[in-house]
Amino acid sequence: MEYRTLGASGLAVSEIAYGNWLTHQETGCVAAALDAGVTTFHTAAAWGGGAAEEAYGKAFSGLRRDDLVLCTGVFWPDGPGPNDAGLSRKHLYTSLASSLRRLRTDHVDVYQLMRFDHRTPLAETFLALSDLVRQGKIRYVGTAEWTATQLLDAHAEAERFNVPLISNQPHYSMLWRVADSQVIPTCDRIGIGQFASIPLAQGVLTGKYHGATVPPGSRAEGLAPVRPVLLPDLLERVGLLRGVADDAGITMAQLALGWALQNPSVSAVVTGARTPDQIRENAKASGTVLDLDTLTRVDELLGSFIQSDPRLVWSPPSP
Template structure:
């Protein structure tokens, strides 16, 4: 495993992070495989599976030395039926972080992430609450996820004024989804904010397991609505051609996709999920891989117009009152 600094901070994170968005029977084995591979950075969120994701991660990490870990959890999505059970209000941040600390069995969270922009709450309120949490020692660093360049530019001086170390952003970023490159990544680079790149395998499409007209029963592509737009026969045919690039580099398709994401200089770590320990072990080998210019050029040529680059596709929930 290789390690990188997160933005302009002094915090080191593993190039490959493990995220447990989906809880499953093999979760503990996956976490152990991650630890065995040298992965130190783990992502979860308070709202995932009603809090069970945090609890399961804590149980799987219970034998690990806490100081060796970088625990990342986040807030925004609904955690209950109440009017104050979602968003980035001071009330919700305080109640949510205390719940996360309890479920994760820890005294502090390394990177506390604001998982979407909250149009209903003033940024001053959010970052003043984060400042209090930093001073209390409950969080060490703050981050965002799927924020636009404009939102980050607005937040940065407020974070500085309140003494909140805003050092991370978590965009969706992959060979196929490059919408963060045009605006978000340059703003982050100037602001000392590093990237936790998420969805690097494009919902599994970039692993090559989906072929035109052949969607395996029980797979994510067969069940998840958000995956279906990526299952176009022409796109799957192009993705299949990447196998030659992977073979020449001595990589699996998944390793190639993860390694590609790590080539961007603002990416500190790429967040992967897995359903088996074997997947974790294999995918972790993407760390430290350097793709040559020929491989990068061939990838761009093969994927062509299927690559999404429009920065307007950075997604936040609609502004509501």
């Protein structure tokens, strides 16, 4: 495993980060990730109704806390009340308190604002974050799926309130390059690194989907957002990437993860796994170097299926 610093900070993160959005039923994946050198783990308060954080809390029991970079997030509803969502001061305090309890820790390393909150003034959010930093409950702050303009505004408030804003987590893969034209250049200028999210396009880039057939137990079987991506023409193009991966001596999953890591602005790719073998395979993508010919072949094969419109950064209305 190789490590990179996150943005302009001195925080070292593993190139492969493990996220448990969909796979928070612990089946030995955390142990396999740790054995492979993964030190960076992502979760969020709302995932699985808190079960995702609880799974990590149990899995990390007995480990040296300082060996981990633990990231959790806030924004989505994590309770039934009108103040149980968004980025208000009240929700930040109550949600973080519950997250720390479920994670069995007294602090998180990166507290991620999972979406932009149109309802709450940024000044309110960043003043609250500043207080939480001074209290020692969070070490750094990140965002997820924020636009370039929103990030610039956040950077100004972060500097005003002395908040260490160091990361952004965009959807980013060989197919989804929406962050390339505006978000990533803006982050480069203001010292924010990228946690590349969904780098396998929900498993599509592993080559396991063929036509309209959905493999039993796969993510597409129970996750509706994957199904629109299962277009026959796209899957045919993705299938051709197997030859590219074979020529590079790596698997298709490692090709997809390695592609994202070729971008120096990407500090880590965040990927889940259903089995320990999957996380072991993914971890081997660390340190991958893809030559220009390989990158060119990827672009030529995926062609018009590559999405790069910066307007597609997803910042929904406040919950």
